[in-house]
Amino acid sequence: MGRSGWVPAVAAAMVVLLLLSTASQGRQRERSVKSSEQTFVFNYTLAKTIVEYASAVYMTDLTALYTWTCSRCNDLTQGFEIRCIIVDVQNCLQAFIGVDHNLNAIIVAIRGTQENSVQNWIRDLVWKQVDLNYPNMPGAKVHTGFYSAYNNTILRLVITNAVRKARNLYGDISIIVTGHSMGGAMASFCALDIAISLGSDDVHLMTFGQPRIGNAVFASYFAEIVPNTIRVTHEHDIVPHLPPYFSFLPNLAYHHFPREVWEHDVDGNRTFQVCDDSGEDPDCCRSVFALFLSVPDHLTYMGVDMAADDWSTCRIVMGQSAEQLRSYLTSNSIMSNNPVDVIIVDHSVQIDLTTSS
Numbered sequence: 001m002g003r004s005g006w007v008p009a010v011a012a013a014m015v016v017l018l019l020l021s022t023a024s025q026g027r028q029r030e031r032s033v034k035s036s037e038q039t040f041v042f043n044y045t046l047a048k049t050i051v052e053y054a055s056a057v058y059m060t061d062l063t064a065l066y067t068w069t070c071s072r073c074n075d076l077t078q079g080f081e082i083r084c085i086i087v088d089v090q091n092c093l094q095a096f097i098g099v100d101h102n103l104n105a106i107i108v109a110i111r112g113t114q115e116n117s118v119q120n121w122i123r124d125l126v127w128k129q130v131d132l133n134y135p136n137m138p139g140a141k142v143h144t145g146f147y148s149a150y151n152n153t154i155l156r157l158v159i160t161n162a163v164r165k166a167r168n169l170y171g172d173i174s175i176i177v178t179g180h181s182m183g184g185a186m187a188s189f190c191a192l193d194i195a196i197s198l199g200s201d202d203v204h205l206m207t208f209g210q211p212r213i214g215n216a217v218f219a220s221y222f223a224e225i226v227p228n229t230i231r232v233t234h235e236h237d238i239v240p241h242l243p244p245y246f247s248f249l250p251n252l253a254y255h256h257f258p259r260e261v262w263e264h265d266v267d268g269n270r271t272f273q274v275c276d277d278s279g280e281d282p283d284c285c286r287s288v289f290a291l292f293l294s295v296p297d298h299l300t301y302m303g304v305d306m307a308a309d310d311w312s313t314c315r316i317v318m319g320q321s322a323e324q325l326r327s328y329l330t331s332n333s334i335m336s337n338n339p340v341d342v343i344i345v346d347h348s349v350q351i352d353l354t355t356s357s
Helices: 003-025 044-056 062-066 118-126 144-151 154-170 182-197 216-225 314-331
Strands: 081-088 093-100 105-110 130-133 141-143 174-180 203-208 229-234 260-266 269-274 341-346 349-352
Touching (some): 044 105, 044 174, 062 314, 081 154, 105 182, 144 154, 174 182
């Protein structure tokens, strides 16, 4: 069967899975994932600031990110002090770390992978399995691809070091980790790792349109270790429904951790609905029938564009941008004065353009 034949077949199979998951949930309330007792408050201005960081990390002009002059590097993020840029060309990964002095917080933003199309990414996502035991968490299982994308690439080591350096400079200020789509999945593993490795209870996670990344046991562990977590979902966005959730397989199926905030229209008014602490509130985004799920709703959050600014092959774009940044750094005297670390992995060779100790 040619590509044009099996893509619709895969899409149809995905809809069937989502219909089954919708049918299985009914209107029942599942047992809540264990989470810390705390009063939950959704801060709109904070969320709008963080979504701008999650959007900016999609920019392919690395030089503009380095100088924080990109078209998305403005509005609520003006004055951001970039500390580190990470680019893994081969794996199409990108992240930055810096300090938001208005929030008095270290920001970690991880880019979601959008090679060719979101539809292709969704097609690939459906068939991946939960088959990895998470260390030191008996019974917890996670999505192998998402776990590996963060823990088995350059991201984990460089992000941890960059956060430590920023804290050495500015003290034990808050850490806010963010990402959209697959970037949200990797941001979740990042926040968990930082909370454990740094022994910090001041790690905050805010993701946008992230997929499920583990089972219910994992979700319970996550809620205990990173209680300051918000997953923003949008209208009919299909990605938070993936991989599918089945209430009749509570120990095997994927399960979101709390807490969801669902952005949607109610009688023409934009509403941010705070969901329950189960992680799978049937009255929030899960209330959307599978046939009405949408890709376009995945590409905009809080009125901010979340799509990559260049939809051509990710490796080519990243490779060209990395080369342009290298040229800029070697020819611009600002390099010696600007304390930004630049880590580029290209063709299996790590190039460290660190400019600060």
